[in-house]
Amino acid sequence: MLTCEILKENTEFIFKCVDESGQELLKSQNYQNKADVFTELAKFTSAGYKSYVYEICDEKDCFFFKISNKGVVLLESVLFENRDRVYELTQSLQGGCVISHIIDKSFVEGNVIYYLTCTNYLKFKEPYLIELEKEDDEYVGAIKELNLYSYSDNINEIIEDLKIDLDELYDTLYIEEKNLSTKAIQVKEKLNSNLVLSVV
Numbered sequence: 001m002l003t004c005e006i007l008k009e010n011t012e013f014i015f016k017c018v019d020e021s022g023q024e025l026l027k028s029q030n031y032q033n034k035a036d037v038f039t040e041l042a043k044f045t046s047a048g049y050k051s052y053v054y055e056i057c058d059e060k061d062c063f064f065f066k067i068s069n070k071g072v073v074l075l076e077s078v079l080f081e082n083r084d085r086v087y088e089l090t091q092s093l094q095g096g097c098v099i100s101h102i103i104d105k106s107f108v109e110g111n112v113i114y115y116l117t118c119t120n121y122l123k124f125k126e127p128y129l130i131e132l133e134k135e136d137d138e139y140v141g142a143i144k145e146l147n148l149y150s151y152s153d154n155i156n157e158i159i160e161d162l163k164i165d166l167d168e169l170y171d172t173l174y175i176e177e178k179n180l181s182t183k184a185i186q187v188k189e190k191l192n193s194n195l196v197l198s199v200v
Helices: 034-042 083-094 155-176 183-194
Strands: 002-007 013-016 024-026 053-058 064-070 072-077 099-104 115-116 122-135 138-143 148-152 195-198
Touching: 002 034, 013 034, 034 099, 034 122, 053 083, 064 138, 072 083, 072 183, 083 122, 099 122, 099 155, 122 155, 138 155, 138 195, 155 183, 183 195
Parallel strands: 002 099
Antiparallel strands: 002 013, 013 024, 024 072, 053 064, 064 072, 099 115, 115 122, 122 138, 122 195, 138 148
C-alpha cells in the first residue's frame, strides 16, 4: 500500500506517494489549493486514472511513466530499475490504486494531520480524519464519528489498529449482528454512506 504526503511549496500544494519502505514512487503536479489535491487523491480509490494517458519510457536504463489528462501531466513516477515494476504500478493505478493513508504536512505552523483512506477490505469516498492526542508517552488515535480509538507510542501502529477495528466493525454491522441497537444502526448508516467498495 502507498502513503501519500501533502506538502506546500511556496503558495502551491503537491502530493507524493511513498511505499512501505518510504521510497518515493510518484509525485503530482502543483495545485493552487488543497481541495484540488483531495479531489485528485480520491481518484486513487475509484480507478479514476483509467481513462488518462499513460506515457511509459521503456528504453535502456529508462523505466518511468507519466499520467496526463488533456495534455497536463498529473503524476510522474520516479525512475525504476526494472520494467516490471513500472508496468505493475501503472496497472494498479488503472484498477484503483490503494492508498493506506494521507499525511497532510502542508501547514506553515508545522501541524501534521492524518487521514485514513482505506483498510485491508474497505475503501472510502472521503478519508476519515484520525484525531491524535498525546497522553504521557502514548498517543491516542480516534475516528470519533465511528467511535473507534487506538493507543500506542507509534502513530503507524495506531493507523494499522484503526484499520483492523474498521474491518471488524464492518463485520459486526453487516455480517454478524442481526438485531442492531439504534446507536449501531446510526454508525452503520454513517459507514455505509462513505463506502466505495468492500472486498470481504
